[in-house]
Amino acid sequence: MNKFWIIMSHTYMTKLKAKSFIISTAIAFLFIIGLVNFQSIIDIFSSDTTEKIAVIDESDALTETLSMSVEATNEDMEIVPFDGTEEDGKQAVQDEEFEALIVLSLNENQLPEATYYANNISDTSNQMFFEQQLQQIKVAIATQQSGIDAQAFAEINEPIAFDSVALDETAKTSEELNQARGIVYIMLFVLYMAVLSYGQMIMTDVANEKSSRVMEILVSSAPAITHMFAKIVGIALVGLTQIVSLILVAYFLIQSKQDEFIGGMFEYLGFGDISPSIYIYAIVFFLLGYLLYATLAAMLGSLVSRVEDAGQMMMPMIFLVMIAFFIAIFGLNAPTASFVTVTSFIPFFAPMIMFMRIGMLDVPLWEVGLSLGLLVGTIILLAVIGARVYKGGVLMYGRSSSLKDIKKALALSKREKS
Amino acid sequence: MTLRLDNVTKRYGTQLAVDHLSLEIPEQEMFGFLGGNGAGKTTTFRMILGLLDITEGDITWDGQKINYDKSHLIGYLPEERGLYPKLTVKDQIVYLSKLRGMNKQDALKELEDWLEQLKVPEYMNKKVEELSKGNQQKIQFISAVIHKPKLLILDEPFSGLDPVNVELLKKAVVNLKRQGTSIVFSSHRMEHVEELCEHLCILHKGSPVVKGSLRDIKRSFGKKNLIVHGDMELGFLESYPGVVKYKRVAAGCELQIENEDVSQKIFSELHGKGFVRKFELEEPSLNDIFIEKVGASYE
Numbered sequence: 001m002n003k004f005w006i007i008m009s010h011t012y013m014t015k016l017k018a019k020s021f022i023i024s025t026a027i028a029f030l031f032i033i034g035l036v037n038f039q040s041i042i043d044i045f046s047s048d049t050t051e052k053i054a055v056i057d058e059s060d061a062l063t064e065t066l067s068m069s070v071e072a073t074n075e076d077m078e079i080v081p082f083d084g085t086e087e088d089g090k091q092a093v094q095d096e097e098f099e100a101l102i103v104l105s106l107n108e109n110q111l112p113e114a115t116y117y118a119n120n121i122s123d124t125s126n127q128m129f130f131e132q133q134l135q136q137i138k139v140a141i142a143t144q145q146s147g148i149d150a151q152a153f154a155e156i157n158e159p160i161a162f163d164s165v166a167l168d169e170t171a172k173t174s175e176e177l178n179q180a181r182g183i184v185y186i187m188l189f190v191l192y193m194a195v196l197s198y199g200q201m202i203m204t205d206v207a208n209e210k211s212s213r214v215m216e217i218l219v220s221s222a223p224a225i226t227h228m229f230a231k232i233v234g235i236a237l238v239g240l241t242q243i244v245s246l247i248l249v250a251y252f253l254i255q256s257k258q259d260e261f262i263g264g265m266f267e268y269l270g271f272g273d274i275s276p277s278i279y280i281y282a283i284v285f286f287l288l289g290y291l292l293y294a295t296l297a298a299m300l301g302s303l304v305s306r307v308e309d310a311g312q313m314m315m316p317m318i319f320l321v322m323i324a325f326f327i328a329i330f331g332l333n334a335p336t337a338s339f340v341t342v343t344s345f346i347p348f349f350a351p352m353i354m355f356m357r358i359g360m361l362d363v364p365l366w367e368v369g370l371s372l373g374l375l376v377g378t379i380i381l382l383a384v385i386g387a388r389v390y391k392g393g394v395l396m397y398g399r400s401s402s403l404k405d406i407k408k409a410l411a412l413s414k415r416e417k418s
Numbered sequence: 419m420t421l422r423l424d425n426v427t428k429r430y431g432t433q434l435a436v437d438h439l440s441l442e443i444p445e446q447e448m449f450g451f452l453g454g455n456g457a458g459k460t461t462t463f464r465m466i467l468g469l470l471d472i473t474e475g476d477i478t479w480d481g482q483k484i485n486y487d488k489s490h491l492i493g494y495l496p497e498e499r500g501l502y503p504k505l506t507v508k509d510q511i512v513y514l515s516k517l518r519g520m521n522k523q524d525a526l527k528e529l530e531d532w533l534e535q536l537k538v539p540e541y542m543n544k545k546v547e548e549l550s551k552g553n554q555q556k557i558q559f560i561s562a563v564i565h566k567p568k569l570l571i572l573d574e575p576f577s578g579l580d581p582v583n584v585e586l587l588k589k590a591v592v593n594l595k596r597q598g599t600s601i602v603f604s605s606h607r608m609e610h611v612e613e614l615c616e617h618l619c620i621l622h623k624g625s626p627v628v629k630g631s632l633r634d635i636k637r638s639f640g641k642k643n644l645i646v647h648g649d650m651e652l653g654f655l656e657s658y659p660g661v662v663k664y665k666r667v668a669a670g671c672e673l674q675i676e677n678e679d680v681s682q683k684i685f686s687e688l689h690g691k692g693f694v695r696k697f698e699l700e701e702p703s704l705n706d707i708f709i710e711k712v713g714a715s716y717e
Contacts, residue, residue: 216498219469
């Protein structure tokens with residue numbers, strides 16, 4: 001146990017002091033700061049001046065209505081009636097006096113028509129905006145012409161009342177679903193990132209110790225299995241440190257800008273009032289998922305002799321995580337699909353998919369238990385095999401890195417008692 | 419605290435790496451392992467340390483199996499040298515000595531003494547990758563001995579060092595032995611083993627071809643070397659009964675003879691034939707024994 005602590009704290013401290021760790025954490029901090037201040041950053045770059053739009057109204061009846069409806073919806077836009085000819089107007093736009101010129105007229109049916117002139121029309125947001133505004137005006141005029149009274153018109157336009165109610169009493173309500181979707185998204189993403197980056201860290205670390213040949217001294221002073229798990233836990237702590245510090249930074253930043261966020265993103269992601277059990281499930285599945293992939297990474301890492309080969313070994317692991325991730329994302333919209341159900345029992349997918357199902361559905365307890373049991377069983381099995389492979393693998397130096405090596409490593413560590 | 423290997427066999431699949439090796443390595447002695455590449459030296463060491471499982475047989479130290487509870491009593495310098503390239507000498511040694519059960523203060527104090535003794539005190543805070551290979555080896559040697567092990571296993575300790583550093587390290591090894599450490603070491607270099615070891619074993623393809631104390635081995639080998647320098651025709655000695663090997667040199671010849679008696683016959687044969695400048699009877703060198711037993715030189 002004592003040696004476990006020594007190796008673990010050594011792994012933790014050296015990783016924490018490593019330049020790569022400091023830099024990647026700093027980048028993540030910057031990213032979060034940027035994300036939280038997204039609105040302010042956008043405001044800095046977008047000019048505060050109001051955009052002036054020149055309007056030539058051949059019918060003289062539309063400008064006022066348009067001006068009213070535009071100013072009601074967009075403060076940054078100002079409608080300026082233009083007195084000159086169309087040519088003068090175009091010239092004024094080219095001289096950048098105005099952002100754009102709109103020429104309005106009524107056609108033979110007394111309905112509005114418009115032409116939009118701007119120096120370039122690649123920015124479609126203004127065009128769409130005016131198209132919508134004018135469309136509304138046109139609809140209003142057209143209904144007036146056909147004699148429908150205003151109240152009937154309002155009723156026609158009113159959106160339909162559509163409510164979803166789950167009949168199964170234990171099924172989640174739609175609010176609960178939205179909330180769960182938020183936390184499932186976050187958990188999936190964090191687990192995905194954690195497995196990839198910290199799995200890689202473990203693998204390169206083991207490969208590093210092997211390629212620098214310091215491994216033989218290490219395994220002569222502490223058992224390989226102690227070494228392997230101390231490494232896994234040490235790097236897990238590094239990961240936790242990173243994640244927790246990021247969360248703290250994000251939390252304080254958000255606290256300081258609370259006004260902007262109330263009712264914003266947070267409500268959307270649904271951190272309002274989720275049952276605590278989902279958080280517990282999130283932590284359990286996260287830890288087990290990490291442990292599973294970390295053990296796999298350590299085992300594979302012990303097989304390569306050079307750091308350069310570690311990437312190659314990483315591939316199958318990346319595929320597994322990616323498959324799990326994409327099935328889980330798909331499952332968010334179809335959690336009852338049968339292949340989602342089936343894959344939620346496969347240990348390498350379970351941490352993501354079963355958690356997603358728990359969030360989205362009312363999964364029977366035995367299914368959760370079975371999935372967890374299989375997961376824990378696989379971790380133990382992998383740990384036992386991993387420790388054996390590790391013991392043999394760390395003394396094995398060869399070029400190839402394949403399944404054959406696992407067999408070789410196992411044979412090397414096999415106890416052949418007579 | 420005798421280290422005892424009892425009929426130890428190691429097989430990798432069908433390949434036999436060590437074949438029924440039985441040895442007794444007495445306490446506080448230096449024991450030499452000789453053998454060519456692939457003779458099974460490193461495999462034997464790894465089995466002693468418990469890094470590899472033994473296919474058949476037993477290894478005990480002081481009557482008990484060696485396991486990780488004893489790792490603070492054991493020092494190991496692997497053949498493949500390796501340290502963390504990015505760590506400083508200080509961090510490195512402190513970490514490795516903690517794993518051997520030392521605390522930080524003791525480790526730092528010992529490290530200072532050792533760096534002083536090996537004449538590299540300025541390396542304390544240098545990164546290992548900045549050191550030359552020979553100096554890295556000194557640091558690695560320190561990591562193997564810093565915790566004052568009772569049993570020290572050195573796999574090729576002197577390879578890759580210049581003669582000055584070889585002497586430095588030899589002195590350190592002899593000091594350790596005097597302080598009560600049992601030392602097992604392997605080498606290709608016969609003269610190192612001849613100089614340092616009381617007991618030795620020559621491994622060839624996994625089995626010991628010669629083992630025992632240096633003196634006994636030489637004595638029981640029987641054959642002697644005879645050097646004859648003189649002003650007469652010595653060619654007839656090549657086919658002289660009892661002469662095993664004949665080598666012509668500028669001033670005369672060097673012979674290997676079956677036993678001491680042959681030398682006396684040759685001596686009387688030479689009498690009256692001319693001026694004899696040198697007539698010397700020598701113990702066989704370990705090199706001769708090795709070549710004879712293993713059948714090839716690895717120098």
